[in-house]
Every structure is written in structure tokens, then in C-alpha cells.
Amino acid sequence: MHSVWRRLPVEQRRRGFAALTAALAPKVTLPPPISNGAMIVGGELNRDSGLGEGARIMLRALEAFSVPVTPLRAGLLEGTDRAHSRGGHSGQAPRPALILHVNSPHLPAVLLRLGRRFLRGRRIVGYWAWELPTLPPLWSAGAGCVHEVWAPSAFSARAIEPLAPGRVRVVPHALAAAPILPAYLDRAAFGLPEDAVVVLVSFSLASSFERKNPLAAIRAFRAAFGDRRDRILVLKISHAEHYATDMRMLREATGGAQNIRFEERLLPIADSYALTRCVDIVLSLHRSEGFGLVPAEAMLLGRTVIATDWSATAEFIDTDCGLPVAFRLVPARDPRGVFEAPGAQWAEADLHSAVSALRRAADDAALRTRLGMNAEIAARERFSGAALLDVTRRLAAPPGHAP
Structure with missing residues (x-):
């Protein structure tokens, strides 16, 4: 059976796995149970992934807010703790809510891995993020397994809303609630000259080469600055070792330019900051x-x-705190087949707009200072964690009662 399963196309295996687990998994009932004010936050806590980082950000924020919180390793690639071995649940006493940073x-x-005894009588929340305006059919799998859904942006929330009408809340990542302090490393530690304007493009190849669109960033930088030695582009790339074809395309796109550098080390987060x-x-x-963790973290660091002026980043980057890039919408096509949905579109950044923004920022230090200061102020407000604290309190409120 296993050999037959492995011979099936990847997309067919995905659909079959989602359908089978959705049929077997326990479903929630309404009204949802109230929580006791404590939280269990589950996700890929030890993996370098967007979902994993989202779970870690939430854990740090809740601890900063003095909300009782317990971490739980939960994911398919990293594995899931067998939480049901901790004992069952008897009586009607409220239990800690379970927030799972695991997409639908x-x-x-x-x-199923956590077990019905662990889940019984517990408020279950899915913290979900999606990068297109519409959802693929696979996302219907988890809709009946959560009492509500939290999304990091209004963009994601709008896409998810048809799946869980009236049960989706916008809860941005609380980056400013317990910010990580950058390590004490200067430019010399990264081999960067002091007298150059340095541009950073940071992304993970595990998050879709097409969606992150680094080739456009390289084209824009080369068109803006050519081979100028006082203009440096740093491509910080995670998981490069697993994507040889993508890396070959990136290196070919740079044309061997001496002012474009690659940073492929998996840095500790403080070093990355x-x-x-x-x-x-x-x-x-x-x-x-x-959501856009890299732009959001950059704003918090001043x-x-x-950035492309579309999707979630358009919710927190405007001309007062950044330089939005014009775009046109095109059909979403992902060669890996992950970021696709019926009729979905995404943005193609306008090269001339990007080049203009790069030259303007590089040539005007005063503009960079002003935008950086405004960006930090905006990020501290936008990602303060106020929305997280509000929904956390609501979990412990009886239905129909505001906290």
C-alpha cells in the first residue's frame, strides 16, 4: 500500500491525506467552551518557518503580558507532542485554550495526534495565514475542527472568511510586545563596507521562490545601480542547500556582479536582526x-x-513610513503547486517604480532617516499586541459577554 501511495501524484496525495484526516479528526461543537484564561500555543516551535516563528512570537508576547501560556510542539514536519498522555478531562471546569499555528x-x-481526551472541552483556535485572495479546496479540511480562526492580516482574513463565516478575527503578530534585541554585530561582522548604501533582500526558499520573487529584486537593483561599488545588495537566503535549481537561477541573474553578495548561513535570530x-x-x-515578517521586523528596527504595494504589507506600509512599489495583478502561477487557487491573482511589481524607489532612498540619507523613524513608530503601534490581548481575554468570556 505504501509503495502504491508513493506512486500517486503529489497533489493527489495531498488531497487524499487532507480528506482522510479531516474525516477522522474530532469536530468542534457550538457554542464554544470558555477558557480558564490560560493558553497553550502549538506550532513548529523548533523549525525555521513562518508558522514556527509566528508561534514563537505569540509565546513571547503572552509571556510579556503575564498570560499563563504553555508551548506545545505541533506540526507534521517537526512532529507533534503526544499531549493526550498528560491525562484526560473530567467535569465542566474551564480549560486552557489551544491556539494552533497549523494551517487548515x-x-x-x-x-488526531493530540488525541480526543486532550481536546475534549477545550476552546480550539486555528492561527492561519494564506497568501492569496482565495483559498484552494484543500483548506476546507480543518474548518470544522476549530471554534474560531485568527489571521495575521485583513488580507488573509478576507480569504479565510468564506470558510468560517463570522469566526475569523484579525490578530497581527505581536512583534513589539516582546521584541528581540539585535546582537552586537556591526557591518564588519558581515563583511559589509561602511561607506556603501546596503540593500537587503531576505527570504526563505522554502516559502516559494515565485511568491518571494527575488529575481525581480535583482533586476531592480542592477537597473538602479549597475556595478557601483558604493551600492551593495545582500541576498540573505534560508534553506539554500535544499534548492539547487533556485540557487543556480539566482546566481545566473546576478551576472557575477561584485556588488551583489549571498548570505546563506542560518543565523540565530538575534544575528539576523x-x-x-x-x-x-x-x-x-x-x-x-x-503578513510580511521581514518588512515588519525591518520597520521595527527603523x-x-x-515593498510591493499589495497584499498584507499594504496594510502597514505607506508613503509616510516606507516606499510602496506599484504593481499589476497577474494570474497566480506557482511551479510547485502550493500557492495556487481557482481564479487567484497576485502582484507583479513594476520595475520602473522599484528602480525609482531604490535610487530615491539610496541618494537621500535624510529621507531614509525620516522613513525609518516613522516606520518604527508605526510598527510599535501596529504590532503592539493589543489585538492579541483582546482576543485572549474574549476566550475566557461567556458567549455574548464582552471581557
Whole structure:
């Protein structure tokens, strides 16, 4: 049976797995149970992934807010703790709410792993992020397994709303509630010259080469600055070792330019923050973002951000705190087949707009200072954690009662 399963096309295996686990997983009932004020936050806590980082951000924020919180390793790739071995539940006493940073297609499998005894009588929340305006059919798998859904942006929430009408709340990542301090590393630690304007493009190849669109960033940088030695582009790339074809395309796109550098080390997060703090500009010509952690973190560190003016980043980057790049919408096509949905579109950043923004920011230090200061102020307000604290309190309120 296993050999037959492995011979099936990848998409067919995905659909079959999602359908089977969705049929077997426990379903929630309404009205939802109230929580006792404590939280269990589950996700890929030890993996370098967007969902994993989202779970870690939430854990740090809740601890900063003095909300009782317990971490739970939960995911398909990392594995899931067998929480049901901790004992069952008897009586009607409220229990800690369970917040799972596991997207809908994989959520039923994680719930099956956790066990019905652990889930019984517990408020279950899915923290989901999606990068397109519409959902693929696979996402229907987890809709009946959660009492409500939290999304990091209004963009993601709008896409998810038809799946869980009236049960979706916008809860941005609380980056400013317990910010990570950058390591004490200067430009010399990263081999960067002091007298150059440095542009950073940071992304994970595991998050879709097409969606992150680094080739557009390289084209824009080369068109803006050519081979100028006082203009440096740093491509910080995670998981490069697993995507040889993508890396070959990136290296070919640079044309061997001496002012374009690759940073492929998996840096500790404090070192990664230090690198961001060392640069002048953070560039993201993404086709779509469900939140946009890299631009958001750059803003919190007071950097000038140039980003495609579409999807979730458009909710917190405007001309007062950054340089939005014009775009046109095109059909979403992902060669890996992950970021696709019927009729979905995403953005193609306008090259001339990106080049203009790069030149303007690079040539005007005063502009970078002003935008960086405004960006930090905006990020501290936008990502303060107020929305997280509000929904956390609501979990412990009886139905129909505000906290």
C-alpha cells in the first residue's frame, strides 16, 4: 500500500491525506467552551518557518503580558507532542485554550495526534495565514475542527472568511510586545563596507521562490545601480542547500556582479536582526504576503522598507513610513503547486517604480532617516499586541459577554 501511495501524484496525495484526516479528526461543537484564561500555543516551535516563528512570537508576547501560556510542539514536519498522555478531562471546569499555528490542510492530522481526551472541552483556535485572495479546496479540511480562526492580516482574513463565516478575527503578530534585541554585530561582522548604501533582500526558499520573487529584486537593483561599488545588495537566503535549481537561477541573474553578495548561513535570530539593523534599505518585491515578517521586523528596527504595494504589507506600509512599489495583478502561477487557487491573482511589481524607489532612498540619507523613524513608530503601534490581548481575554468570556 505504501509503495502504491508513493506512486500517486503529489497533489493527489495531498488531497487524499487532507480528506482522510479531516474525516477522522474530532469536530468542534457550538457554542464554544470558555477558557480558564490560560493558553497553550502549538506550532513548529523548533523549525525555521513562518508558522514556527509566528508561534514563537505569540509565546513571547503572552509571556510579556503575564498570560499563563504553555508551548506545545505541533506540526507534521517537526512532529507533534503526544499531549493526550498528560491525562484526560473530567467535569465542566474551564480549560486552557489551544491556539494552533497549523494551517487548515494539516490541522486535522495534528488534532488526531493530540488525541480526543486532550481536546475534549477545550476552546480550539486555528492561527492561519494564506497568501492569496482565495483559498484552494484543500483548506476546507480543518474548518470544522476549530471554534474560531485568527489571521495575521485583513488580507488573509478576507480569504479565510468564506470558510468560517463570522469566526475569523484579525490578530497581527505581536512583534513589539516582546521584541528581540539585535546582537552586537556591526557591518564588519558581515563583511559589509561602511561607506556603501546596503540593500537587503531576505527570504526563505522554502516559502516559494515565485511568491518571494527575488529575481525581480535583482533586476531592480542592477537597473538602479549597475556595478557601483558604493551600492551593495545582500541576498540573505534560508534553506539554500535544499534548492539547487533556485540557487543556480539566482546566481545566473546576478551576472557575477561584485556588488551583489549571498548570505546563506542560518543565523540565530538575534544575528539576523543585527544584519537588518546594519543595512540601509530592506527590499521586498514579493508577489504576495499573508503578513510580511521581514518588512515588519525591518520597520521595527527603523529601516527604510521598499515593498510591493499589495497584499498584507499594504496594510502597514505607506508613503509616510516606507516606499510602496506599484504593481499589476497577474494570474497566480506557482511551479510547485502550493500557492495556487481557482481564479487567484497576485502582484507583479513594476520595475520602473522599484528602480525609482531604490535610487530615491539610496541618494537621500535624510529621507531614509525620516522613513525609518516613522516606520518604527508605526510598527510599535501596529504590532503592539493589543489585538492579541483582546482576543485572549474574549476566550475566557461567556458567549455574548464582552471581557
